Amino acid sequence: MAFEGLAERLQNTLTKIRGKGKVTEADVKEMMREVRLALLEADVNFKVVKQFVSAVKERAVGQEVLKSLTPGQQVIKVVNEELTELMGGEQSKVAVANKPPTVLMMVGLQGAGKTTTTAKLANHLRKSQNRNPMLVAADIYRPAAINQLETLGKQLNMPVFSLGNQVSPVEIAKQAIEKAKEDHHDYVIIDTAGRLHIDEELMDELQQVKDIANPDETLLVVDAMTGQDAVNVAESFHEQLDITGVVLTKLDGDTRGGAALSVKAVTNTPIKFAGMGEKIDQLEPFHPERMASRILGMGDVLTLIEKAQTNVDEEKARELEKKMRTMDLTFDDFLEQLDQVRNMGPLDEILGMMPGMNKMKGMKNLQLDDKQISRVEAIVRSMTKAEKTDPSIINASRRRRIAKGSGTSIQDVNRLLKQFEDMKKMMKQMTNMGKGKKKGKGGFKLPFM
Structure with a gap:
């Protein structure tokens, strides 16, 4: 996950100051030295680091902190607020034109993931805002770029406007917008060509496309x-095309995350979306306050709830809640629940959104991947209907049969059975604690494996 190294360094540094009943200027100075090193190691632009450290230091040695009852927590609050401000302060939403269609022009270097992001953005607009977008294949130079967008369009059952690779991008953009008006599309997303390096020819052509398309957003x-390099690219494109927003791709990869913390500060252009995986639905609106919270180990409950609302069947969740209250949970329910949580994204990412999970014993070394989930599924699917309904009947010979049938060991089967029982007990406790409280909409419970 992005920011992993930075998050660990910052959290360790802030832990030292969190519980202090008295914070001196020397404490703040020591902490800020650590924060500065952590940011530089994460590849944050050195000018940005300097400004950030200065802003935090100034506030952290002020009277509001030093004389407060919980100065350690106040310092962390200051760091959180300044980190949020550094990434844009608040979410910057994608534009909506007064008169449709809203035109979005996607620009960037070759290899940044522009074509895939174009499709992801269209998918997001349709799913979350009930929009009716049209994709435009205006990258006539990269081999297979048009085919790639058309394939993604078919996958999404979404129209792709193309005139092939022998017509100029300017003409393609012009005709696409006319076609979108005729067919009543409310968004037009233009996928433009990238180059391996920024050059005058590329910029001139993009400027011509921009002049004819008059986009509401240049992303x-x-x-x-x-x-x-991401920051340098952002600066160059902004100077020449006056970009209105940034989409960061591969933020889920093995990256230090410095780009996300620098781009907004250097270009004064908001980060609007973040690509969190390769799948077509793994594009998230960028929330600076939520990202800051994740980095500082405070969790990201709002994004977790949104993911649950999008991917979890509410009626099934209510039914599951009833079963949990009566301890009537079966392994079939467990599989169904696991499948719904799996749809929300990688489990380690989901757990990372829960406040305090990073501090739990064993969480740091916990690897929750598809292989592990598949192993659990294989064990459950190797059980008979009676065994899934009443696991207490699973004796030694049945365990041997299940292990053999699922290609796992008896220890794996024993572990799952024990964890399933522990989970049932924990859920029972949780539902008992909730009795008498006002009940909201259907529940969402996470299987702990």
Whole structure:
């Protein structure tokens, strides 16, 4: 996950100051030295680091902190607020034109993930805002770029406007917008060509497309894994095309995350979306306050709830809640629940959104991947209907049969059975604690494996 190293360093540094009943200027100075090193190691632009450290230091040695009852917590609050401000302060939503269609122009270097992001953005607009977008294949230079967008369009059952690779991008953009008006599309997303390096020819052509399309948003797609280069690319594109927003791709990869913390500060252009995986639905609106909270180990409950609302069947969740209250949970229910949580994304990412999970014993070394989930599924599917309904009947010979049938060991089967029982007990406790309280909409319970 992005920011992993930075998050660990910052959390360790802040833990030292969190419980202090008295904080001196020397304490703040020591902490800020650690914070500065952590940010520089995460590849944050050195000018940005300097400004950030200065802003936090100034507030952290002020009277509001030093004389407060919980100065350690106040310092962390200051760091959280300044980190949020550094990434844009608040969410910057995608534009909506007064008169449809809203035109979005996607720009960036070759290899940043522009074509895939174009499709992801269209999918997001349709799913979350009930929009009716049209994709435009205006990258006539990269081999297979048009085919790639058309394939993604078919996958999403979404129209792709193309005139092939022998017509100029300017003409393609012009005709696409006319076609979108005729067919009543409310968004037009234009996928433009990238180059391996920024050059005058590329910029001139993009400027011509921009002049004819008059986009409501010019979104720069940047690969977060390129670190400082991402910031340099953002600066160059902004100077020449006056970009209105940034989409960071590969923010889920093995990246230090410095680009996300630098792009907004350097270009004064908001990060609008973040690509959190390769799947077509793994594009998230960028919330600076939520990202800051994740980095500082405070969790991201709002995004977790949104993921649950999008991917979890409410009626099934209510039914599951009833079963949990009566301890009537079966392994079939467990599989169904596991499948719904799986749809929300990688489990380690989901757990990372829960406040305090990073501090739980064993969480740091916990690897929750598809292989582990598949192993659990194989064990459950190797059980008979009677065994799934009443696991207490699973004796030694049955355990041997299940292990053999699922290609796992008896220890794996024993572990799952024990964890299933522990989970039932824990859920029972949780539902008992909730009795008498006002009940909201259907529940969402996470299987702990």
